[in-house]
Amino acid sequence: MDSPRGGVWRILREIGLLAVLFGVYNLGRLVSAEHAGSAYRHAGDLIGWEHAVGLPSEAAIQNQALQVPGLAHAANLFYASVHFPLTAVVLLWLMIRRPDAYGKARWALAGLTGLALIGHMFFPLAPPRMMPGWVDTGVQLGQSVYGADASEGVANQFAAMPSLHVGWAFLIAVVLIRISKSRWRWLWIAHPVLTFAVVVVTANHYWFDGLVAIALAIPLLVLFVPGAHRGTGDEIQRTERRPAVASSSSARTR
Template sequence: MNLLQPVRRPAPRAGRLRPAVTRPRPLRELLLITVLFSIYKLGRLAATGRVGEAFANARRVWHLERAAGLPAETGVQHALLHSGTLVHAANAYYAYVHFPATAAFLLWMYLRRPGYYRWVRWTVVALTSAGLALHLLVPLAPPRMLAVTGLIDTGARYGPAVYGAPQTDTVANQYAAMPSLHIGWALIVAVGLIAATRTRWRWLWLAHPLLTIAVVVGTANHYWLDGIVVAALLTAVLLVLRPPRPAPDPVTIPPRSATVG
């Protein structure tokens, strides 16, 4: 053994443990995600049939935002409507990015950051469960349905459209605007990638939730308050489900001096 060669030893662990490197079994994980998604969809559909309450809550939210001095959502939509290309792109982002981006993020974390995957998965489950509870407790019509807002349904008018007539929609509950899981899941994607990567450019992932906020408000699918509430819920979740501590860099120990016999 060369006594003059530096010895590299891991730094002592402190606080939270470093992330584990084992992955859950893929078939079991796929089954878990499928079951959770099915429960989420069934729960949203169980909240239908409360149309009058949903519109009453929508008027309360609109007037509460104005009383609180929040800017009207119409400003964002009017900016979109200056360009047909821009409004079409916003509609497409709303329709096609939400689920695929979240699914791709979970798959990437599973394959490339298994030590963070369980934390991310349970964060998604906790936030979605809290959102579903609010959907059941507080049905809310989106601003595109509320005439007093002066907003239009950009998806229906310019395409691509996500929703059909609320009375005949058997896939989604359109009276579940509070909170916005579009914004919530986008925030989880950004927070997860910032926590699990070390590159200096990782903070650019915040562009995803910021763009999502602009899209869901500009297309009149959500109020500002829907985003504020989901951000508060995610903050509470992250205070309980803390991210794992990243593995420390190895520490170089100076070589021991050779003794002359």
Template sequence: MKLPQPPERLRRPARPGGGPPGGRPRPVRELVLIAVLFGVYKLGRLAASGRVGEAFSNARGVWDLERRLRLPNEAVVQHALLHSRVLVHAADSYYAYVHFPATAAFLIWIYLRRPAHYRWVRRVVVALTAGGLVLHLLVPLAPPRMLAVTGLVDTGAKYGPAVYGAPQTDTVSNQYAAMPSLHIGWAAVVAVGLVVATRTRWRWLWLAHPALTTAVVVGTANHYWLDGAVVAVLLATVLAVVRPPARAALALGSRRVAVAAGPMRTARRE
């Protein structure tokens, strides 16, 4: 008995360089893309350096605005950390070692296990990072650890591990790019991506990652509350425009991958 052929739209060949429709993109292309985007981001951050006076003026403005808005003082969070040397060291370690590895591990996992979702996540990360870079360029901002009026301690420098050196000699990062906090933004992307891409009832616990990241970046005096609020608004805007794949599209993508892989299985059997 001859089986019916799949519709023509399901028998389209793989896209050149992009993998099968609905499947994961080619890994080499993705690695090159990520490297290029990271290079552009770092160059953009460094291009924003050198505006020290403006960065401190903006920092004082942000600090005064938070007080007028009656936001909780960042010192409350830091004082809770400083009661325990182990706790403050753990917070500094979280700030230093979790941000990039956690994001990279998430991108690798979603690339391998949820390729259709990976395309969506990639667009969200690119859009969020681009928006953050624009704000870094427009609004240079000294972090609260540098602003004497805050009374906050640079916990990284005092207790370790330290992420940054002296701002005057730091050629790797722009320390006057506190607004918005991409530590919080990327942590939120990881959490939202895992909530959307998985179905376990425990998936909502991933929201603890951006919540903990917020407490860490504020408690270590690397960011203000408003840095987190701004990145939350920016991410919400990106998510409103860059929509996750619908279930129907995911099912269609899976069928396309299966159809594309069919001839390969037949060839192996023969």
């Protein structure tokens, strides 16, 4: 068991590692932000691909959502305040309460973020809010985390493919479902579902952005988080020993 000082040091070390990974990711986003022309061209292509495969129009869905009072405001709030804070809280909880699962979840998240960085660099994509037919709900309601101009802020606004909002939400939901035995664990499915709905309603991502993120997350979960719901090896061994102990006791009784 770690000493209190050792536990604090481990938490600080992990926070530092995550901060470095986040810094490298943002540096890569800034490098890829120079390709505005190709980002808009890719957006036009992707909209055509979605139409070709029969996916429903995100613009039409957003238009219907905007008719519901307060829905866009709530979606903007969710987009701005849930994604990173909830992921950080889950990682911190795993680090303290389930360190065996934490390491696996951390590397799965890091792997997904690294793959997303590659996607952002080689396939810059203008999000729907920058395209004709959509409404930038963040700017319209004064809740934008990016700003009205693509050159504002430190974030790369052309980093739409894949959607890390959807990818991270899907990944942590699956991890928490797999490590938990509670019957309520399936409620975590609501997190990626709500996140996917929010990024469409706020015009921050297309369908393909979220679907690609999920497709990338699945093999990482298989690689880093196999059979997490079955418990640790010690738990399995204790379970397997019980019938043998019981049989031995019965034999002595006879």
